[in-house]
Amino acid sequence: MIYGDTISFGSDFNKNRAIVAEYLLWDIMSQLECPTGNAVLPLPVTEALRIPSPDEIVEAQCFGxxxxxTARRLWPHIDFTSAYDFSAKVYSAGKSVFDNALDGLKEAKVDICDPVQILYVLKMLGPSVxxxxxxxxxxxxxxxxxxxxxxxxxxxxxxxxxxNQYRHIFDNPRSRSILKGRKLLIASTDVHAHAIMIIHELLSRAGTKIINLGAEINPYQIARAASSGSVEAILISTHNGMALEYAKRLKAELDRQKVDVPVVMGGILNQKxxxxxxxxxxxxxxxxxxxxPSPKLEGRFRKLLEQDMMSLNRK
Structure with missing residues (x-):
C-alpha cells in the first residue's frame, strides 16, 4: 500500500501533481495485480501547504x-517479479514483528484475545517504543x-x-554546549509523524534528552507529560490546519496544570x-x-531553542 506521498510534496504544485501521478499509477497497478482492498488516495496538490478546498479535492479525484x-492499460505489460521479491522480504520481517509483539504482550499479561486491550496498549506504547x-x-x-x-x-x-541537510544546525559545538543534557518534549497534533522523527534525530545528535510522545497527541497528554517529566521546552509539530485551535487548548491545559515552559510550534501554521x-x-x-511559531527548521528554530535554553541557564 502506497497511500499518498505528502512527504515529497513542496510548494511547486506542478511537481506535486507529477508525484501524485507516479504513486497513483503504481498503487492502482499493485491493486490490480494483488487486490488488498485499500482505498486509493489521490491527494490534492495543495495538501502540504494547507487544507485543500472542495474544488481542489474534486480536481484530485478526477485526476486520479x-x-x-492509464494504469489499467499498462498493468498487463508490467513485470512484478521484483515487487513480489520485495513483498516476501517485508512479509518475513513483518511476521517476525507480529510474533515478537504477541509474545511480549502475552508476557506482560495483556489479553491477546482482546483486540480493544491490544489496541490500547499499542497506542500507549507508540511506534518508537x-x-x-x-x-x-x-x-x-x-x-x-x-x-x-x-x-x-x-x-x-x-x-x-x-x-543530513539540517545536521549542521544542531551538530556543532555551540548548539551542543547549549542543548546537551536538556530535556525536551516533542509531539505531533495529528497522524503525521515524519517531522517529529526528523527533529528527534537532529536534537539527539545535539545531546538533548527527548520525550517523544508520538503522533495524534492531545493537549492534555502533552501538559500531563510535561508536568510529570520536568521538561524544559515543548516542541509541537502540526500539519492539518488546526494550529490556532490546538494552541489555545494546549495553553489552557498548560495553565491548568501549572506548566510554564517555552512552547515552539512548527509545521503548517494555518487554520480556517x-x-x-x-x-x-x-x-x-x-x-x-x-x-x-517556527514553520521551518532553518535559522529561527535553532535560535528559538538556544534563546530559551540560555534563558533557563540564567534562572
Missing amino acids: RQIEE FEEMFGADKADEDSPRERQPVVATDVYTLSQGII VGDAALPIDVTANLKELGFH
Whole structure:
C-alpha cells in the first residue's frame, strides 16, 4: 500500500501533481495485480501547504480517475517479479514483528484475545517504543533512532537526506554546549509523524534528552507529560490546519496544570477562521498566546531553542 506521498510534496504544485501521478499509477497497478482492498488516495496538490478546498479535492479525484485509466492499460505489460521479491522480504520481517509483539504482550499479561486491550496498549506504547521492543531491524547508531531498517525505502532515503541537510544546525559545538543534557518534549497534533522523527534525530545528535510522545497527541497528554517529566521546552509539530485551535487548548491545559515552559510550534501554521474559504496564516495569533511559531527548521528554530535554553541557564 502506497497511500499518498505528502512527504515529497513542496510548494511547486506542478511537481506535486507529477508525484501524485507516479504513486497513483503504481498503487492502482499493485491493486490490480494483488487486490488488498485499500482505498486509493489521490491527494490534492495543495495538501502540504494547507487544507485543500472542495474544488481542489474534486480536481484530485478526477485526476486520479484519469491515472486509473492509464494504469489499467499498462498493468498487463508490467513485470512484478521484483515487487513480489520485495513483498516476501517485508512479509518475513513483518511476521517476525507480529510474533515478537504477541509474545511480549502475552508476557506482560495483556489479553491477546482482546483486540480493544491490544489496541490500547499499542497506542500507549507508540511506534518508537514498539519498534525498539519488537522490531525485526538491527541496532545501528548511524541510523535514525539507531535502528537500521529491514528495507531502506525511498521515504527512508528522503528522511536521511533531510537529516543530513539540517545536521549542521544542531551538530556543532555551540548548539551542543547549549542543548546537551536538556530535556525536551516533542509531539505531533495529528497522524503525521515524519517531522517529529526528523527533529528527534537532529536534537539527539545535539545531546538533548527527548520525550517523544508520538503522533495524534492531545493537549492534555502533552501538559500531563510535561508536568510529570520536568521538561524544559515543548516542541509541537502540526500539519492539518488546526494550529490556532490546538494552541489555545494546549495553553489552557498548560495553565491548568501549572506548566510554564517555552512552547515552539512548527509545521503548517494555518487554520480556517470564520467564513474564510481557505485557511489563513495564524503565526501572529500563536505569538499572542506566548508560543514561538517556527514553520521551518532553518535559522529561527535553532535560535528559538538556544534563546530559551540560555534563558533557563540564567534562572
